[in-house]
Amino acid sequence: MDKFHQVGVRPVAISVDSPEVTRDLCEKAGYTFTFLSDPKAETIRRYDLVHAGAGINGQDIARPAEFLLDASGTVRWVNLTENYWVRARPEQILEAAKSLR
């Protein structure tokens, strides 16, 4: 994640998990960047990323997606993976971040 800070990009992870659950995850995995909770999937819905009923308990969750925004909030790069297991690699994102000013 330091690589992102070095290029001036702030990573922010969002899911329906509660802050408590996320704290646990971050402690175990050693993540130090910002993690936000969207328990009712409201923001997830606004971004059209709802994966209905796909949660372990049948709740609505987010489908995986990454958006690189510039400082004005405009989307500059999007990754909507077709396969849940295949995610964007940090190198791809860092490459896209080079075009940000």
Place this chain on the structure above:
Amino acid sequence: MRKINWPVWAGFLLSVIAFVSYPFVFARWSMTRDFPWANLLLFGIAALLLVIGVRRAFVPGQTHPKRSKIAASLLATLSVIVLGFFIFSTFIMARWLPASHGAPQVGQKAPDFTLTDTKDKSVSLSELRSSPINGQNPKGVLLIFYRGYW
């Protein structure tokens, strides 16, 4: 004492390990996650063991109790089912993702939001875009939406 047909058991156990190790072990590294070749390799070895084991149980000319033939066939069949389910879930089910046509596209403004962070503090997208990183203004924000773990 009846000899245990270890290849058949090893093959079955390895099939189960090949299945379970994907989400719990190999999914951690993109090299083994993007295409599950390591797991398919384990399934391949398991298949070899099962073939050896099933052949042993059915060798003509030796009297094997019927039970061992049934056991061997059953374990082999179960292993094939495990492999089938693995292929189905990693190649087919994994693509059952919503189309998300309405998601913000390149050039569009990302919708603003205010959510709670791990310190139970409310944070807005505008704040994330503007609060300094290491004393400098951020050049951008990377939003990573993920499924969550619970």
